[in-house]
Amino acid sequence: MTRLGTGGPWLATTPEQAKHVLMDTAGFDFPTNVARGTDMSASSAESRTGHHVYAPLTPPQVERALAVFDREWGEALATLPITDDSVRFEAMHLLRRPVARATCAAVLEDLDLVTRNEIADLVLAWIDALAPVIASRRAPGRWSRRRRAEHRARLALNERLSAALASHDVRETAPVVATMLAAGIQVPIAAGAWLLVFLAAQPAGSFNADHVVWETLRLAPPTWITARVSTARVEMAEEVVAAGELVMISPLLLGRLPHLAPSDPADLATFCPDRWRRDDIRPGAWLPFGAGPHACPGRNLGLGLLRDLVGWANGQELTLAMPVNIDQSRGILPSPALITCSAPTQ
Numbered sequence: 001m002t003r004l005g006t007g008g009p010w011l012a013t014t015p016e017q018a019k020h021v022l023m024d025t026a027g028f029d030f031p032t033n034v035a036r037g038t039d040m041s042a043s044s045a046e047s048r049t050g051h052h053v054y055a056p057l058t059p060p061q062v063e064r065a066l067a068v069f070d071r072e073w074g075e076a077l078a079t080l081p082i083t084d085d086s087v088r089f090e091a092m093h094l095l096r097r098p099v100a101r102a103t104c105a106a107v108l109e110d111l112d113l114v115t116r117n118e119i120a121d122l123v124l125a126w127i128d129a130l131a132p133v134i135a136s137r138r139a140p141g142r143w144s145r146r147r148r149a150e151h152r153a154r155l156a157l158n159e160r161l162s163a164a165l166a167s168h169d170v171r172e173t174a175p176v177v178a179t180m181l182a183a184g185i186q187v188p189i190a191a192g193a194w195l196l197v198f199l200a201a202q203p204a205g206s207f208n209a210d211h212v213v214w215e216t217l218r219l220a221p222p223t224w225i226t227a228r229v230s231t232a233r234v235e236m237a238e239e240v241v242a243a244g245e246l247v248m249i250s251p252l253l254l255g256r257l258p259h260l261a262p263s264d265p266a267d268l269a270t271f272c273p274d275r276w277r278r279d280d281i282r283p284g285a286w287l288p289f290g291a292g293p294h295a296c297p298g299r300n301l302g303l304g305l306l307r308d309l310v311g312w313a314n315g316q317e318l319t320l321a322m323p324v325n326i327d328q329s330r331g332i333l334p335s336p337a338l339i340t341c342s343a344p345t346q
């Protein structure tokens with residue numbers, strides 16, 4: 001454990017410490033909610049945040065969602081104008097609808113297609129309105145333009161969800177389902193865009209899907225950092241974390257630890273799916289899906305979506321149309337993720 005500056009937050013520097021923080025829910029809690037309250041000390045032994053525990057998606061849910069994704073991805077590609085035998089797309093943009101509809105198919109399995117698609121669009125609208133709230137350096141005031149826009153988008157989604165869920169036997173409340181959908185749409189869009197950007201920067205070839213997926217999640221885990229607040233005095237790794245202190249866990253930093261990824265045949269800062277040919281180190285020890293009771297319930301869908309994208313990309317000639325920057329405003333996003341695809345097939 002190390003402190004980031006005098007009096008600053010703690011950083012867990014090994015996977016063991018990170019797991020301890022994520023799994024010891026009596027000692028550590030969520031600092032705040034996704035809509036970003038200004039109070040970072042909500043978490044104390046007396047006032048727990050009462051965060052919902054989500055059940056992992058079942059294999060049939062994942063299967064249904066992947067079928068929707070494959071169909072929607074094909075349709076999204078078909079909308080692109082072909083110029084000189086190639087198409088150009090912004091990966092963050094093109095992935096939006098296929099991912100949103102796939103995740104809605106998994107989570108809202110009992111709803112009809114029209115309602116599900118309507119809800120998918122409302123979740124995308126909420127994510128877009130939430131982005132400037134999360135990205136602002138200081139939490140925006142309650143009545144600021146950004147907050148009001150986010151509030152309106154959240155309300156519209158919750159109202160539509162409440163109406164849709166009321167006619168079905170769903171136990172979860174609309175805000176709980178809305179959070180699941182937002183988490184399950186925003187993050188895989190970013191992960192998918194990173195994957196396509198990394199592949200577009202490689203010479204065309206046929207890649208092992210698992211190797212590409214893990215290498216993408218190692219170099220650019222969209223949730224590159226997460227945090228918890230200690231609810232009591234905790235002794236860890238010869239350090240004392242006092243109650244109410246912030247502890248950061250970074251899958252991105254953990255993914256650069258030499259013992260968590262094969263450092264052959266290239267250094268750990270390079271995208272090299274082939275490093276995973278060496279199968280004596282299991283991928284994922286850097287926790288791209290978190291750990292413990294609040295680990296990602298959509299892990300298998302996330303992995304499936306990314307594998308399917310590699311399956312598609314393997315048949316294509318992808319190149320980067322422009323150099324890519326890292327947008328760190330909310331998680332990490334590739335920006336612009338502008339890709340040219342020669343002679344595309346769906």
Ligand code: HEM
Nearest residue numbers: 180183184187188191223226288289290294296298301302
């Ligand atoms: C490649 C894709 C994905 C990645 C890398 C990813 C990553 C993560 C990570 C790191 C966390 C834990 C955050 C923390 O502990 O603070 C998380 C939580 C979560 N994820 Fe994912 N996720 C992905 C896809 C999905 C999908 C497809 C869904 C839903 C269908 C989903 C739903 C959630 C939810 C609801 C949580 C909150 C869990 C809780 O707080 O109990 N995620 N995800």
